[in-house]
Amino acid sequence: MERKGNLMTYRPDIKVFDATIRDGGLVNNFFFTDEFVKALYLANLRAGVDYMEMGYLADTDVFKPEDFGDWKFCKEENLRRIVGNNETDMKLSVMADVGRTNLQRDLLPKSESVIDMVRVATYINTMPAAIEMIEYADSLGYETTCNIMAISKANTADIEEAMKLLAKSPIKAVYIVDSYGSLFPEQIQELTKMYLSYMEPVGKAVGMHAHNNQQMAFANTVESCSMGASFLDATVGSMGRGAGNCAMELLLGFLKNPKYNLTPILQFYQDYILKLKEDGLKWGYDIQYLLTGKMNLHPSSAIAFTKENRTDYADFYHQIFDLEP
Amino acid sequence: MERKGNLMTYRPDIKVFDATIRDGGLVNNFFFTDEFVKALYLANLRAGVDYMEMGYLADTDVFKPEDFGDWKFCKEENLRRIVGNNETDMKLSVMADVGRTNLQRDLLPKSESVIDMVRVATYINTMPAAIEMIEYADSLGYETTCNIMAISKANTADIEEAMKLLAKSPIKAVYIVDSYGSLFPEQIQELTKMYLSYMEPVGKAVGMHAHNNQQMAFANTVESCSMGASFLDATVGSMGRGAGNCAMELLLGFLKNPKYNLTPILQFYQDYILKLKEDGLKWGYDIQYLLTGKMNLHPSSAIAFTKENRTDYADFYHQIFDLEP
Numbered sequence: 300m301e302r303k304g305n306l307m308t309y310r311p312d313i314k315v316f317d318a319t320i321r322d323g324g325l326v327n328n329f330f331f332t333d334e335f336v337k338a339l340y341l342a343n344l345r346a347g348v349d350y351m352e353m354g355y356l357a358d359t360d361v362f363k364p365e366d367f368g369d370w371k372f373c374k375e376e377n378l379r380r381i382v383g384n385n386e387t388d389m390k391l392s393v394m395a396d397v398g399r400t401n402l403q404r405d406l407l408p409k410s411e412s413v414i415d416m417v418r419v420a421t422y423i424n425t426m427p428a429a430i431e432m433i434e435y436a437d438s439l440g441y442e443t444t445c446n447i448m449a450i451s452k453a454n455t456a457d458i459e460e461a462m463k464l465l466a467k468s469p470i471k472a473v474y475i476v477d478s479y480g481s482l483f484p485e486q487i488q489e490l491t492k493m494y495l496s497y498m499e500p501v502g503k504a505v506g507m508h509a510h511n512n513q514q515m516a517f518a519n520t521v522e523s524c525s526m527g528a529s530f531l532d533a534t535v536g537s538m539g540r541g542a543g544n545c546a547m548e549l550l551l552g553f554l555k556n557p558k559y560n561l562t563p564i565l566q567f568y569q570d571y572i573l574k575l576k577e578d579g580l581k582w583g584y585d586i587q588y589l590l591t592g593k594m595n596l597h598p599s600s601a602i603a604f605t606k607e608n609r610t611d612y613a614d615f616y617h618q619i620f621d622l623e624p
Numbered sequence: 625m626e627r628k629g630n631l632m633t634y635r636p637d638i639k640v641f642d643a644t645i646r647d648g649g650l651v652n653n654f655f656f657t658d659e660f661v662k663a664l665y666l667a668n669l670r671a672g673v674d675y676m677e678m679g680y681l682a683d684t685d686v687f688k689p690e691d692f693g694d695w696k697f698c699k700e701e702n703l704r705r706i707v708g709n710n711e712t713d714m715k716l717s718v719m720a721d722v723g724r725t726n727l728q729r730d731l732l733p734k735s736e737s738v739i740d741m742v743r744v745a746t747y748i749n750t751m752p753a754a755i756e757m758i759e760y761a762d763s764l765g766y767e768t769t770c771n772i773m774a775i776s777k778a779n780t781a782d783i784e785e786a787m788k789l790l791a792k793s794p795i796k797a798v799y800i801v802d803s804y805g806s807l808f809p810e811q812i813q814e815l816t817k818m819y820l821s822y823m824e825p826v827g828k829a830v831g832m833h834a835h836n837n838q839q840m841a842f843a844n845t846v847e848s849c850s851m852g853a854s855f856l857d858a859t860v861g862s863m864g865r866g867a868g869n870c871a872m873e874l875l876l877g878f879l880k881n882p883k884y885n886l887t888p889i890l891q892f893y894q895d896y897i898l899k900l901k902e903d904g905l906k907w908g909y910d911i912q913y914l915l916t917g918k919m920n921l922h923p924s925s926a927i928a929f930t931k932e933n934r935t936d937y938a939d940f941y942h943q944i945f946d947l948e949p
Contacts (some may be wrong), residue, residue, distance in 0.1 A: 302810070305810070306808060306810060306811065318730045436855060439725060483631060483846060484809060484843060484846070484847065485627070485630070485631060485850065486631065511839075512844070513842065513874055513877070513878075514836075514839050514841075514871070514874060515840045515842070515843055516839070517741065517838065517840070517843075518809060518839070518840055518842075518843030521808060521809070521811065523724065546839070548911060548914060548916075549838055549839060549914060552838070552915075552918040553808075553838075553918075554771050562938050562941060562942070565911065565937040565938040565941055566938040568911060568937060569937050569938065573935055576822075586873060586890065586893060589871075589873060589874060589877060590877070593877040593878075610894050610898055611894060612890040612891075612893060612894050613887050613890040613894065615864075616887060616890055617885065617887070623779040
């Protein structure tokens, strides 16, 4: 096993990717105030974050605009309300879900947008549709990634087929996405090596997007990074669906590159994230998420358990035990 | 790098070690009710836990008995109030701190005690005193371990000297103790290999006791286990000083040996641990512990920050930054 760099060095290829608005929006239906989004934007700039994801580019024919805040749809005028022309070194991204996005209608040519990157989120069985979206976004001038979700459910042979397709696509990076928070560092190591074996020869990068069901989000991100992944997703306070993500404050505390600065993130956490928790928003590691992660299940049953304020963990364990094939 | 076993197999040499009363007692000065301790004892039995630590064998000349619950001192009659003669397969341990224990006065011959194991906790610079205590407890008929605390502060050459001493001692196992929660899996891997290089040839085991300052307690325990450590400490709900420990529910969810059963631990968590939290006891991962862990500092400043209900994390970061040499 060869690691890239060690704990005393840093790799200039690493890109820290803030997904707080996008994955955190799954907790509050994207109802963030402008003040919140602007403060995060400024904190990310000061912290040296490389990319900030502003939200989803969701299709208003699939989701009713009145049910969600602006960051579900990321219209150009709403983005510019926060970032102006984004005349900074930090790049901006949006996520586009296969089957829930209308790129032809909603994505402007790059020259007319502050968006720099489109991240296409797909399951392994919709790769052809993902590739089509990637090629379209690329043709408009955007950087692209492919984020293959729920990878803990995918068959290795299918993943290898996806890698072959993606190696020929215009993507900048492909992400390992542990949507269910069920993977362990040993598995992340193998996946990272496999992804890199296809991507390195064609000059593409590998990314890591982790969930914290088993308190492995940061450990898996460190492991993937150490094996060569360079696009590292994190969210302030781990804000994200269910058990949440790799915490930005842990990741920036770990990275040795002096361009990164933890203090603005701590300040944002105390000024804005604590308020969301006080207002009753719930996310983050808890026993119910441990259990769906351990069982390699979608977190939906654990999210429902949380919403119902249940604490009968032992019963819940046996309920989901019966769900498993 | 060679791992022992993989994620589908299990190692019969593994011993799951419950330290809830002992490390958790640092949160509430050992004021657990008898009902709590008895329920935990029964839950551990049903869960297949191999060892349960009942508390400290602290010296009443150093600590005033009225300031602490019974589990700070683990008098024989108090132990028997909970476990009777412990006619079970689960072994019981107590922890004895170098300099804060009077073994000659307080430790009965093994034939008169329900205690099976004495774990001697020491810093690297008090190894000779630790060895003396180990030899004394061994002479009375007990299993022993040596738990070298704050290992992230110790010099590698000093650790190797300690290993040489311990290889000749009667210990059953030596523990890697990441008291400050500052170590990463790569470092745990190296420490485990080094410990094992001294212990395996003389038929002794290596243990792991992790703290969760950087959400690495479980990941570090898995990593150490995977490299060959076999005594694995955990506490229910991570209950323990500061950021707490590796959670028993995560560890039992991970281990594949069918002798282990997660359900009794979940039931204990919902019946007893939640109550402690509702009553206002505080422990577990939070930003202030991340920061002392990252800085490789004793958690005392973060514990004080928590007690004062402070949330000015950015200021705290700069305060402890100045503490560091």
